[in-house]
Amino acid sequence: MLHIVNKSPSDRNSVDTCLGHVKPGSAVLFIEDAVYAATKGTVAEAKVKAVMPGVAVYVLEPDLNARGMQGRVLDGVKLVDYGGFVDLVTEHSTCQSWL
Amino acid sequence: MKIGILVNEGPYQHQASDSAYMFAKAAIAKGHEIFRVFFYHDGVNNASRLTAPPTDDRNVVNRWSQLAQDHNIDMVVCIAAAQRRGMMDDNEAKRQGKDASNIAPAFRISGLGQLVEAGIQCDRLVTFGD
Numbered sequence: 001m002l003h004i005v006n007k008s009p010s011d012r013n014s015v016d017t018c019l020g021h022v023k024p025g026s027a028v029l030f031i032e033d034a035v036y037a038a039t040k041g042t043v044a045e046a047k048v049k050a051v052m053p054g055v056a057v058y059v060l061e062p063d064l065n066a067r068g069m070q071g072r073v074l075d076g077v078k079l080v081d082y083g084g085f086v087d088l089v090t091e092h093s094t095c096q097s098w099l
Numbered sequence: 100m101k102i103g104i105l106v107n108e109g110p111y112q113h114q115a116s117d118s119a120y121m122f123a124k125a126a127i128a129k130g131h132e133i134f135r136v137f138f139y140h141d142g143v144n145n146a147s148r149l150t151a152p153p154t155d156d157r158n159v160v161n162r163w164s165q166l167a168q169d170h171n172i173d174m175v176v177c178i179a180a181a182q183r184r185g186m187m188d189d190n191e192a193k194r195q196g197k198d199a200s201n202i203a204p205a206f207r208i209s210g211l212g213q214l215v216e217a218g219i220q221c222d223r224l225v226t227f228g229d
Contacts, residue, residue, distance in 0.1 A: 089223050
């Protein structure tokens, strides 16, 4: 399953809720303001790192760059463009947007 | 693959409509079919023909209309959400006794059943909202 999150961890608890539900083998994609969850030094850092061994974590690069956060991405988080976003949706049988 | 898109937010206030548009474009570029884009809640405001953003800004409404026309995408506006927000086609304007309609080209007004159908017919349904 692909989990899509679009809210900053400093704004709402969507990232937290999502990370609490992901199962090993699933993937998480951070888009829009959720890209902050993929960067170093946020309240979400430890939680994101904790799920990463079994869960693939991605961040939407155009949204990351739009917020000037390039170069601050957590180790192990993979960058995708919109084409990569589409691939993630098609590669997983279901997707859930955590709004 | 057959993909459906649900847009729950209006233009300019939130990134949802922009994200959905960029996603749709990328999916088409990869050879996928966008079966339907369903505009729900404040998302119905993406269909207003009367928007006039500054010329140096993206035109969210025209961009959707153009994409739909270029790739024959069915773009459906939820009727109940539209009525609440003053989004009308000619038929609806007449029925409600309004003096104008405001729906942009390539959008059509229909019911929630169209969203359910998209959920059934599509291989994937992706939600964009706030």
